[in-house]
């Protein structure tokens with residue numbers, strides 16, 4: 497893998513620190529994503545994976561560090577929000593898919609997907625409708641467009657959420673354990689959609705416990721431990737030759753879980 | 756005199772009173788509804804001094820009898836006639852109807868603010884985060900996600916508040932407003948026909964029943980998305 501240079505990066509985070517009260521959850525994390533990268537973030541529960549992902553789109557405001565998206569950099573000092581407008585602008589380039597789907601329950605699948613383009617991008621409604629219909633068809637929900645989230649299975653809801661993120665044509669899509677809230681038999685349909693996105697060359701950062709996805713789909717794996725990156729590299733190298741004791745233990749433990 | 760005859764004789768006056776009752780309640784509830792969303796937001800996340808003032812106002816409105824509030828404004832304004840005249844406000848306070856509307860707005864606004872605050876707090880945080888994550892401005896998040904959801908949660912309680920206000924509006928008759936209760940008392944004082952009170956009660960019941968029906972219809976529509984079975 498050629499080394500990453502600053503100009504390649506669509507998204508980069510520099511030395512992110514984040515504390516909740518006295519507890520320092522992120523202790524300086526630097527990570528960059530180039531176009532077409534699929535980065536899997538692994539780590540034990542509580543290692544700070546979600547917090548890091550949420551720092552990338554400022555759902556959590558880091559105490560220090562910086563995030564640059566699409567060439568625009570936001571520098572954090574003392575955990576304060578700088579320019580709210582800049583944050584909103586930056587979020588338009590980042591899609592996010594949540595563990596609990598977080599669809600808007602008072603809107604149909606179609607309305608959920610149309611909402612961002614219409615409200616945020618000011619796209620004309622007929623155009624947004626066409627876009628939303630095409631995206632829902634792509635995630636296999638052509639026949640569920642007018643359903644409300646309460647009428648959809650978890651897997652279907654998560655696919656709507658993915659379509660909702662895609663509708664903004666983001667440079668990078670962030671996934672926070674997108675399959676962890678799903679019944680086992682529904683995991684496959686969501687992973688399949690994500691795999692297709694990766695194959696299409698979408699840039700993705702995925703917090704996941706799905707080892708097969710990390711290994712087979714991602715271009716890079718990052719292992720977080722106690723708020724720091726403990727290991728990072730191409731999946732084959734990492735999984736076959738873990739360098740640290742913690743990561744070795746982590747994989748052997750998950751192997752046992754699968755077996 | 757039979758009940759029918761008595762009713763038909765009293766009806767024009769009672770209907771005139773009914774109109775005033777509806778106007779009083781409608782204006783009170785609607786104007787309160789204009790202010791309650793902003794106040795509920797301040798209640799939850801405003802600057803501390805504003806929050807404190809708001810809590811004092813709400814405690815006062817909910818903790819004292821509506822009748823006392825009516826007297827305070829109706830008789831109180833008389834005490835300040837000179838000052839109010841100087842401010843050009845006396846013509847407003849001179850009319851008991853206006854005083855009653857003012858009190859109802861202030862009173863209902865306190866209740867509605869509290870109801871809406873509860874609704875806002877019950878909106879799933881994940882839905883708000885999803886809206887922020889997509890790049891919505893704060894105002895858009897409120898208008899597109901937070902309030903639509905909060906009103907769905909608060910809707911039944913808000914309907915209850917309007918019904919309570921409608922019934923409490925009968926108190927306005929004590930400060931000489933000729934609402935339904937005012938007309939009823941007037942008729943009774945002239946004829947000593949006890950049945951007029953039954954007629955008034957029937958009219959109050961009628962408007963409550965109609966209101967509850969309409970409110971439920973809207974509620975069904977609003978909450979249809981949240982139900983798993985989405986018939987009707």
Ligand SMILES: Nc1ncnc2c1ncn2[C@@H]1O[C@H](COP(=O)(O)OP(=O)(O)OP(=O)(O)O)[C@@H](O)[C@H]1O
Pocket residue numbers: 516521539540541542543544545546547548
């Ligand atoms: N809003 C918050 N306030 C206080 N502490 C928090 C908050 N969010 C996270 N934490 C703490 O930060 C630490 C890291 O949490 P985080 O959710 O990032 O972990 P995670 O790696 O995503 O874990 P999991 O695999 O369980 O999702 C935890 O100890 C958690 O308790």
Ligand SMILES: [Mg+2]
Pocket residue numbers: 545546547673
């Ligand atoms: Mg997490």
